[in-house]
Amino acid sequence: MRILLTVAELRAARSELLQRDATATLGLVPTMGALHDGHLALVRAAKERCRFVAVSIFVNPLQFGPSEDFSHYPRTFDQDCTLLLKEGVDLVFAPAAEELVPAHATTFIQVGGIGDRLDGKSRPGHFRGVTTIVGKLFHVVAPHAAFFGQKDAAQVAVLRAMVRDLNFDLDLVVCPTVREPDGLALSSRNRYLSAEERIHALALSRALQSIASMSVQEKDARVLQEHLRSCLAAAEGIRLDYAEVVDPRTLEAITTMHKGALVAVAAYVGKTRLIDNIVLPSGNTP
Amino acid sequence: MRILLTVAELRAARSELLQRDATATLGLVPTMGALHDGHLALVRAAKERCRFVAVSIFVNPLQFGPSEDFSHYPRTFDQDCTLLLKEGVDLVFAPAAEELVPAHATTFIQVGGIGDRLDGKSRPGHFRGVTTIVGKLFHVVAPHAAFFGQKDAAQVAVLRAMVRDLNFDLDLVVCPTVREPDGLALSSRNRYLSAEERIHALALSRALQSIASMSVQEKDARVLQEHLRSCLAAAEGIRLDYAEVVDPRTLEAITTMHKGALVAVAAYVGKTRLIDNIVLPSGNTP
Numbered sequence: 180m181r182i183l184l185t186v187a188e189l190r191a192a193r194s195e196l197l198q199r200d201a202t203a204t205l206g207l208v209p210t211m212g213a214l215h216d217g218h219l220a221l222v223r224a225a226k227e228r229c230r231f232v233a234v235s236i237f238v239n240p241l242q243f244g245p246s247e248d249f250s251h252y253p254r255t256f257d258q259d260c261t262l263l264l265k266e267g268v269d270l271v272f273a274p275a276a277e278e279l280v281p282a283h284a285t286t287f288i289q290v291g292g293i294g295d296r297l298d299g300k301s302r303p304g305h306f307r308g309v310t311t312i313v314g315k316l317f318h319v320v321a322p323h324a325a326f327f328g329q330k331d332a333a334q335v336a337v338l339r340a341m342v343r344d345l346n347f348d349l350d351l352v353v354c355p356t357v358r359e360p361d362g363l364a365l366s367s368r369n370r371y372l373s374a375e376e377r378i379h380a381l382a383l384s385r386a387l388q389s390i391a392s393m394s395v396q397e398k399d400a401r402v403l404q405e406h407l408r409s410c411l412a413a414a415e416g417i418r419l420d421y422a423e424v425v426d427p428r429t430l431e432a433i434t435t436m437h438k439g440a441l442v443a444v445a446a447y448v449g450k451t452r453l454i455d456n457i458v459l460p461s462g463n464t465p
Numbered sequence: 466m467r468i469l470l471t472v473a474e475l476r477a478a479r480s481e482l483l484q485r486d487a488t489a490t491l492g493l494v495p496t497m498g499a500l501h502d503g504h505l506a507l508v509r510a511a512k513e514r515c516r517f518v519a520v521s522i523f524v525n526p527l528q529f530g531p532s533e534d535f536s537h538y539p540r541t542f543d544q545d546c547t548l549l550l551k552e553g554v555d556l557v558f559a560p561a562a563e564e565l566v567p568a569h570a571t572t573f574i575q576v577g578g579i580g581d582r583l584d585g586k587s588r589p590g591h592f593r594g595v596t597t598i599v600g601k602l603f604h605v606v607a608p609h610a611a612f613f614g615q616k617d618a619a620q621v622a623v624l625r626a627m628v629r630d631l632n633f634d635l636d637l638v639v640c641p642t643v644r645e646p647d648g649l650a651l652s653s654r655n656r657y658l659s660a661e662e663r664i665h666a667l668a669l670s671r672a673l674q675s676i677a678s679m680s681v682q683e684k685d686a687r688v689l690q691e692h693l694r695s696c697l698a699a700a701e702g703i704r705l706d707y708a709e710v711v712d713p714r715t716l717e718a719i720t721t722m723h724k725g726a727l728v729a730v731a732a733y734v735g736k737t738r739l740i741d742n743i744v745l746p747s748g749n750t751p
Contacts (some may be wrong), residue, residue, distance in 0.1 A: 186632060201487060285578045286596075286630035291571035310572075311631075318632040344572035345597075346472055346604040 180264050182271045186319050189272045196231050196269060203230040207322035209313055212236040212365035213253035214262050217357040221326040222266045224354045230243030233264055233270035233320050236388045239274055253370050275349065288314045290340045296430035297333035297443055301420050308338045313338060317347055324350040330364050332443050332456040336430050364455045371451040379416030383455040386410035388442055390442050394459045398436045400424040411446060420445035420452065427458060466550050468557045472605050475558045482517050482555060488519035489516035493608035494598055495528040499539035500548050503643040508552045508611040510640045519556035519606050520549055526562055527594030537657050558606065565601055574600045576626045582716035583619035583729055587706050592623045599624060603633055610636040616650050618729050618742040622716050650741045657737040665702030666734045669741040672696035676728050680745050684722045686710040699733060706731035714745060
């Protein structure tokens with residue numbers, strides 16, 4: 180496994196890897212580090228599908244708001260590398276902030292509409308930061324496929340739109356959310372939770388599970404959304420950010436449930452903002 | 466020479482071309498058609514530098530304002546293809562508007578700062594349209610080098626910033642402005658000019674030539690800029706849009722002339738908006 184710190188190093192290592200075999204494919208798993216089993220599931224999906232796998236570790240300053248947790252976002256580089264080595268990853272791209280976000284840069288990639296919904300609404304500028312950096316990573320790593328977690332459902336919708344609208348020549352592969360045995364969706368931010376908050380946080384997956392059960396009978400999306408909000412409003416230690424039933428591609432509210440409807444929530448548990456979602460009627464329930 | 470109308474066709478043709486020789490390079494000349502010798506100089510530069518050459522012909526709706534000349538922009542596809550065939554071009558990419566700008570697309574590439582200066586100031590949204598489509602062309606054609614004319618000096622600055630900021634993996638090659646014997650910079654929009662307007666239009670290159678001479682002695686950029694504006698204000702049949710002395714990379718006003726300072730003008734001759742520029746103290750004077 181090679182660890183590359185600059186764009187030039189990464190490109191050289193990529194060329195070296197792929198020139199051995201002109202038909203070989205490269206998969207990219209973009210991460211912000213602080214790796215957990217959700218990330219490792221993405222790496223395994225990439226290994227299964229591609230000959231070589233690159234993982235980027237970059238805490239992207241552009242996707243954090245001024246009052247958000249950029250400065251204390253968990254950074255566990257050595258542990259991350261140990262995990263990735265065990266998974267048989269080929270390249271780790273870990274640039275410094277200035278390498279990918281130099282002071283002079285003024286260019287952004289922005290997805291209108293979709294990028295302003297759900298987390299894009301709660302976190303203005305967030306998705307512009309995500310799409311700009313993911314676009315740069317696509318240009319630097321030039322992967323044949325890139326792997327993202329369904330846990331970040333809004334991010335998935337925004338990146339799908341970006342790849343389609345800008346004709347990026349790669350497959351975007353979305354992998355199911357990985358959960359703790361009790362239902363909590365894995366997140367690097369779970370590290371922030373106290374033991375008590377960890378218990379409170381279960382309200383998110385529980386509320387989604389309740390909606391999943393209810394949706395077998397109830398097809399009015401607004402009724403389900405109201406129920407979801409009530410569940411979370413009643414939950415101890417939870418401050419709701421959003422709870423919505425939307426089309427998974429456009430992130431626009433729907434009125435009648437249809438196959439693949441996205442039920443997405445974001446809430447604060449103490450100071451920690453968590454997100455979770457399910458796709459209904461089938462698939463990946465908590 | 467193959468003419469490709471869709472992204473899928475272009476990609477297939479590109480693969481076929483490059484698989485013959487793994488070390489071969491592909492040059493891209495993006496155009497809006499209505500080709501003239503300026504475009505052909507770009508094609509020749511691309512032929513010289515790259516094994517294969519692709520030319521895109523696409524009148525980009527995103528770079529025209531609502532009151533601009535999108536609908537009557539000259540479209541001379543058959544003549545263009547005849548010219549490109551003579552030049553030995555390998556691929557012509559000529560997608561329909563909906564192929565590159567589908568109704569559902571909401572993603573843009575935008576260069577802040579630089580993209581709002583000169584033509585970006587006069588034509589709000591213009592460079593956002595340029596960068597979005599050029600970015601898409603880069604993703605579709607995947608060239609090793611792309612060729613643009615110095616005549617569009619602000620566009621060159623904006624695209625340089627985009628390529629650098631987003632880590633596009635290609636060389637951006639800028640070729641000198643091609644001029645008529647009397648100094649008029651070649652432009653597809655010169656076709657709009659009446660015989661009388663054609664004479665009035667010479668004021669642009671003449672004013673720039675006058676600044677070039679004056680700059681041998683005068684190093685105060687504001688003095689030169691004032692002289693340029695006076696020349697153009699006094700010229701018959703000319704309505705000035707902008708006349709500025711700027712840094713060619715940032716497009717910001719400079720106060721003291723330095724090597725490579727950009728003197729750029731835009732003016733209406735009748736209803737036709739023309740642009741021209743020179744780089745001082747040396748190089749490509751009209």
